[in-house]
Each structure stands twice: as C-alpha cells, then as structure tokens.
Amino acid sequence: MTDNKTYERLYEKTIPSVVSIYVTPNDASRPTRMGAGSGFVYDNDGSGGHVVTNHHVTGGADEVELRFSDGDWRTGHVVGRDSGTDLAVVAVTDLPTYAKPLSVATDAPKPGQEVAALGNPMGLDGTITTGIVSGTNRSLPTGNGFTIPDTVQTDAAINPGNSGGPLLTLNGEVVGVNRARQGDGIGFAISGAIVSRIVPTLIESGSYRHPFLKISTVDVSPIVAEANGLSEPRGILVVDVRLGPASGALIGCEATRTLRGREIPVGGDVIVGLDEKEVRSHEELMRHLLIETQPGEQIEVELVRDGRKLTEQVVLGERPKAKGNGRIGITVE
Structure with missing residues (x-):
C-alpha cells in the first residue's frame, strides 16, 4: 500500500x-x-x-x-x-503564477491503479480522497438521451462539489474529470482521452460537434443472440434507423420475438466492427465514434446481416440536441 x-x-x-x-x-x-x-x-x-x-x-x-x-x-x-x-x-485573464497546468493523460489507467480525487466536496475547499481505478470504459447517462463513453470508475470518494475536479495518478497526471453521482462507494470521471479530444475545440470554437450514426441499438446479450439466431452474443443490434445520410446503408429491426417473457427486437443488422476495429459492446462503439471520428466522415461498418458478414460505407451525421426516446434498454448513437 x-x-x-x-x-x-x-x-x-x-x-x-x-x-x-x-x-x-x-x-x-x-x-x-x-x-x-x-x-x-x-x-x-x-x-x-x-x-x-x-x-x-x-x-x-x-x-x-x-x-x-x-x-x-x-x-x-x-x-x-x-x-x-x-x-x-x-x-x-489573470491566473495566479503558482497555478500551473496539470498534464492530461491520453492513455486509459489500469484497473487497480491508485488514484486521488481533488476538489471541493460539500463546499470543503482543498479536499483529497484516495482509492483505485475500479474499471474503465464505462458509460454514463447525460440526461439528454445520450451517454458519455470511456469514463473511469473509481472507489475514491467523489461527492457533490467534487464535480469538475481532477482524478490524478500518483505522478500528478489527470486521468479523468470527476463527475459526482449518487452511489455507494462508486465514483466516475470523464477520461483524459475525451478531455484531450474535446477541450481544445471548446477553447477554439466554444462548442463541439458530435458524430452521429443516426441509429438506436441494443447490445447483443445471450437472449438477444438467441432471439435473432446468432451463434454468439457479440456486437450491437441495430434496432431503429433514422432518416438521413448516415443511416441509408444500415437496416433496423422490423419485428419482435417474445422469449422467456421478454419482447426482443429481431431482424436488424449486427454491428461487429468499425474501421477494421472489433466492436463488442455499445461502450466500444461510442468510444470509437467520439475519439476517432467527426461529422461528415465516411467510416467502414462491419456487420452481420441475415447470417452474412459484409462491410458498409456510412457517412456520419451530426448528433442533434434532443432528449432520449424513452425506450428502456435502447441506446442512441
């Protein structure tokens, strides 16, 4: 220790x-x-x-x-x-001279790595709490129907007032921006990779344009794989496809199947890769879109359709500023 x-x-x-x-x-x-x-x-x-x-x-x-x-x-x-x-x-405009910039990491920390959260919890200035990285590439809801991918989970105490402060390695490098949520010993921080991607654009232009696949999806769990006749629970099922230039090459579900008391969407494409990188979950898809792409780019989507593997070229749109569709278990990309 x-x-x-x-x-x-x-x-x-x-x-x-x-x-x-x-x-x-x-x-x-x-x-x-x-x-x-x-x-x-x-x-x-x-x-x-x-x-x-x-x-x-x-x-x-x-x-x-x-x-x-x-x-x-x-x-x-x-x-x-x-x-x-x-x-x-x-x-x-007049930062104190002793207030030096903190270095932001672009590589994800490792689970088990020791970290410290600094900030102002409950109005208590200059507080430090310590713990480890409990997990990486988590998704957090934003309240607008979308999620933040690539967040860092930690057991360091992060309470109201900690939000916005740094999650630091023992070398003083920022691996996340703390985001307080209600939880029992679970804290989250927006990753250094996202900070490095987003903040320079915010400084330059004041806002950030998010890429958008214009689809709603659900992870392929064992029950989703069974309902769709898939050999393994892998990838992301396309449930709905919105109209627009980014959606024409993908096919959503047009039916459902009741399995063990649950209604499961069936028949849509299953995304298994983006730009020659394997995609096993919603978190991996969202991380790739946010950190590696931008609106207007053409990407390669590797998918399974009717039991066949194929690749479609898809042009990304720009994410709208809208609230979620209210469907439980469905995630919008």
Whole structure:
C-alpha cells in the first residue's frame, strides 16, 4: 500500500492547480451564490489561461467565481461548453503564477491503479480522497438521451462539489474529470482521452460537434443472440434507423420475438466492427465514434446481416440536441 508521504507530495504538487468554482445566478432575485464545484488549470501562459470543469457545474452561467488554494479569487468567463461530455472551459485573464497546468493523460489507467480525487466536496475547499481505478470504459447517462463513453470508475470518494475536479495518478497526471453521482462507494470521471479530444475545440470554437450514426441499438446479450439466431452474443443490434445520410446503408429491426417473457427486437443488422476495429459492446462503439471520428466522415461498418458478414460505407451525421426516446434498454448513437 502506498505510504502517506506519497499522497502528501501529490497534494502539495497539484493542489495549487485545483480551484473551487462558484456560480452566481443571472436572476438577481435568487441567492447571490447558487452552486459550487471544482476545476483544474488546463493551460497558463503566465498571465491568463483556462480552467476545465463540468458543464453541469457552470450550467448556463457566463461568469463564475474561482477560489484558488492560497485564497486568491478570480472571475472567470465560460468560453466553451459541451453537454454531450459534460465538459466546460473557463477563461481566466489573470491566473495566479503558482497555478500551473496539470498534464492530461491520453492513455486509459489500469484497473487497480491508485488514484486521488481533488476538489471541493460539500463546499470543503482543498479536499483529497484516495482509492483505485475500479474499471474503465464505462458509460454514463447525460440526461439528454445520450451517454458519455470511456469514463473511469473509481472507489475514491467523489461527492457533490467534487464535480469538475481532477482524478490524478500518483505522478500528478489527470486521468479523468470527476463527475459526482449518487452511489455507494462508486465514483466516475470523464477520461483524459475525451478531455484531450474535446477541450481544445471548446477553447477554439466554444462548442463541439458530435458524430452521429443516426441509429438506436441494443447490445447483443445471450437472449438477444438467441432471439435473432446468432451463434454468439457479440456486437450491437441495430434496432431503429433514422432518416438521413448516415443511416441509408444500415437496416433496423422490423419485428419482435417474445422469449422467456421478454419482447426482443429481431431482424436488424449486427454491428461487429468499425474501421477494421472489433466492436463488442455499445461502450466500444461510442468510444470509437467520439475519439476517432467527426461529422461528415465516411467510416467502414462491419456487420452481420441475415447470417452474412459484409462491410458498409456510412457517412456520419451530426448528433442533434434532443432528449432520449424513452425506450428502456435502447441506446442512441
């Protein structure tokens, strides 16, 4: 087990780069301080820079207040936000000189690896909690019908107020942006790979265009495989196909079959690969789309149709800003 000195050194090294974020509502009739979260310094040119946090921390605010570890306060301007990954970027023109940028990892951490979460849980500035990486490439719902892929699961305590703060390796590298949810000893963080993909675009243009296959899917579990006459539970069944340039080459389900008391969609394509990479689950499909592709690109979709393997060329659309379809067990890509 790692000794306390290691965590002490990690804390001393990184806490100057971690900020508490307070949001003031635009409505003057409401309390002057509405919510609190966390963030970390992403870049700093010596006078100004950017802080990364969660989109749900900043909400619709244009300005936020930031409190640094030495008690310095700054006003930040929200210059980019993406509800699809729950990330936001705050520009600060006069960052304290001691607030150095934290390095963001692009490789996923390994389950069992020790990590620490820093932030402002329950309004308690400068808090560190520790644990391990419990799992990787998890999917988290965003509340708009889509999910965030490639999230990191940890048993480090992540409570309200931790949202937006860094999940760090013992070397001080950011492997995730903490996202507080209700749970018993389970925390999640948006991966460094997603941060590295999304944040530069948010800084440059203020928003991010998500690729979209325009289909609804369900993972091929054993019961789905049985209902569709598949030899093994592998891949993703296309349930519905939306109209549009990205959907014409794929076929959805047109019927259902009742099996062991459950109604299972049948007859659609089964996606087993993208761009010559095997796809075994919804998480792998969504990670590839988000990190490796962009709207307007043509991708190769390897699939099984009527027992035959084939490859279709599909042009990706752009994800709409819409709520989910309300169907349990169905995921929209």
